[in-house]
Amino acid sequence: MAPPSRLLPPALRILHRCRASTRSRFSTAASSLFSPPSKAVVYDEHGPPEQVLKVADVPPVEVGGRDVCVRMLAAPINPSDINRVEGVYPVRPPLPAAVGGYEGVGQVHALGPAVTAPLSLGDWVIPSPPSFGTWQTHIVKHESVWHKVRDDVPMEYAATVTVNPLTALRMLQDFVKLNSGDSIVQNGATSIVGQCVIQLAKVQGIHTINIIRDRPGSEEAKDKLKQLGADEVFTESQLNIKDVKSLLGALPVPALGFNCVGGNAASLILKFLRQGGTMVTYGGMSKRPVTVPTSYFIFKDISLRGFWLQKWMNSDKAEDCRIMIDYLLGLVHEGKLKYEMESIPFGEFSLALEKAMGKHGSQPKQVIRF
């Protein structure tokens, strides 16, 4: 399975060596390794992304001894990327000259002379944990940033495997011990995390009860989720009854629920949960709060928790991250994990951004190809 580039002689392991016109004059080394001139989507201030984002030329960057220069292949526009640009996300890159993007996949383009990681030119790598600045044609970062991933899956999956699928996988593992045959309930089930929850739960033999918005095309959305493995899919209005649990049939009452919507859709999760159950909030698409009668806490012993991948990445559990990434891409390769994406060339970044921001109606996740 070793990519062919591992077999190249060391001299050819540096694809691109250049003498940066200004810097090298003051360098004591006879020659330094630099990245190629790069293009990046940058912003100098927070604000509406379509106004503050611009494509800029980035001069070559020196590749230090243990740095790896990666030529990016693909990177998504996630909602959190947009929130970072807007300045409303709690953790953001410093201004000015911030580069957008947080995850993505690239190919090893050049290795610093002291790199010890088992990386070869041409290898596919992702920043893991993810890090700022993936909307860029070439990135130079310390070798420890990069995790080599399999290159026999569509690059869009390698580019998007962390923010959404890993969230789904962690949430299934971190809050309630689930066994095969158990069930979970979630709202926002048509989101990519929602679709991943359905498929990852199915792999573990866990049933899913799914809640979606009432909207034109909701029947098609139900069919699509059922094809992914959803056991039950309800629109919110279908759950406007006293005893939602009566709709469960033979499914066990869930002990775990995932909320990415808030408002009424969160209250529906709470109605489904069994005594002692846990609801995990990981998003707030409706922009409405979670509202809970006190009796749910006292008499139903419901716990409310939150999940944020970026915080988890900084915890001591994060060492599992790369193992889980490999597991997820394995499932992609086996055809057990899929979701819709639209690939757009880097040159059409503005169009991809508009689509990602919902300005062209409901659209698949936008993935930039460099």
Place this chain on the structure above:
Amino acid sequence: MAPPSRLLPPALRILHRCRASTRSRFSTAASSLFSPPSKAVVYDEHGPPEQVLKVADVPPVEVGGRDVCVRMLAAPINPSDINRVEGVYPVRPPLPAAVGGYEGVGQVHALGPAVTAPLSLGDWVIPSPPSFGTWQTHIVKHESVWHKVRDDVPMEYAATVTVNPLTALRMLQDFVKLNSGDSIVQNGATSIVGQCVIQLAKVQGIHTINIIRDRPGSEEAKDKLKQLGADEVFTESQLNIKDVKSLLGALPVPALGFNCVGGNAASLILKFLRQGGTMVTYGGMSKRPVTVPTSYFIFKDISLRGFWLQKWMNSDKAEDCRIMIDYLLGLVHEGKLKYEMESIPFGEFSLALEKAMGKHGSQPKQVIRF
């Protein structure tokens, strides 16, 4: 410290032996032990307590081999007692002929011949875990129900030690590991649980930040709580500022909060909590729900839990209950745990009920003396 009654000869350990006129005719034993005729506050249907509760004569009850007959001394009217009568509490005694009350203290009046517990006539005992039917002059229950308690504290404390003080103690122990010097935040601080939280926290070196309603007399209420050991007491309107934490001075930001109010008072707890903090809801005095922006879960990693003593009593932790009762009554004896109560003779039960239901304005906890 053994009460004098332990020294009585066995023959005198039965204070009351009677031949119940109807039952004993069918008894195979030459003589049976019966409780005295009793009076109890009973209800046959759920409804407004002042309408459905009545004082009834209860005929003598046989004291079985391992039963203990207790002459009740005092029992409180707790809000949950009222909710049980109203039929809105999830766990209630069966109808008809339900006896009100859930905790209280009594004196051992007669021991069944096969009782093995180290109980003597005249000992003070409480049902522990508490159980239904304490609004009654004499109660016959299996010896395992009764826990002997010290009799050198005011009987009103022995009668009320479980439902409120034990709730405060458990909540300080069960959710977040607290160390001396830490702080906690609570609303409804003038409630008895709130007052117990202040005093029990103080014993452990834990600071308390207390929130009370805006009302006439709130300054006196603040002073009273500070005399109990409260570090800070704020009315809700004082906290109508952007950064409530700026009011903390040298106190650490709390990791644990207790909510017995709901609505805005619960939101104020959330504002005080530090990253990763936990709010425990154990009451809903405002009858308003808890409302939480989703960002609190995701970015602030807040957990919301609930506490219900009755559920805890049924858990495997309940074996600690009697040890904790003894600890709490020890603090009462040392003057480290106190709260206001009003003792009312059983003959004036109706008045006590009216006061407990708030029909005479704000009143101390009502404790019936038999």
